[in-house]
Amino acid sequence: MTDHIRLNDMVFYGYHGVLPEERTLGQRFIVDVDMSVDLRAAGRSDDLQQTINYAEVYTLTRDIVVGEPLLLIEAVAQRIADRVLAGYSAVDRIMVRIRKPEVPIAGSVLGSSEVCIERDRRDLVTE
Numbered sequence: 001m002t003d004h005i006r007l008n009d010m011v012f013y014g015y016h017g018v019l020p021e022e023r024t025l026g027q028r029f030i031v032d033v034d035m036s037v038d039l040r041a042a043g044r045s046d047d048l049q050q051t052i053n054y055a056e057v058y059t060l061t062r063d064i065v066v067g068e069p070l071l072l073i074e075a076v077a078q079r080i081a082d083r084v085l086a087g088y089s090a091v092d093r094i095m096v097r098i099r100k101p102e103v104p105i106a107g108s109v110l111g112s113s114e115v116c117i118e119r120d121r122r123d124l125v126t127e
Helices: 020-025 040-045 054-065 073-087
Strands: 004-014 027-037 091-100 113-120
Touching: 004 054, 027 054, 027 073, 054 073, 073 091, 073 113
Parallel strands: none
Antiparallel strands: 004 027, 027 091, 091 113
């Protein structure tokens, strides 16, 4: 399958990070979510019920990024992937990319740091 729904360059302000300044002052995070999903039925029917409502995925992503502070952006990305896979059975695979455009490394000249994870339905842990 080669169909995708992509949400690109979502910008949120959050308090994730290992350094005390990151957790106190916060910073911008730029998030991309790429969902592999079969879009044939939606394309033929023009029916929102046959696809993924990306406004809902945006809200889910925003709530995680601006929500509970975590130490690692890897953990933020994992939470997004887990929630999308758990909430949308039509999503077969997901890629989540999170960038920190202002990296707090003393003396660094660094455009950004990022993590990018890919998960599929087999990775979903159910309790």
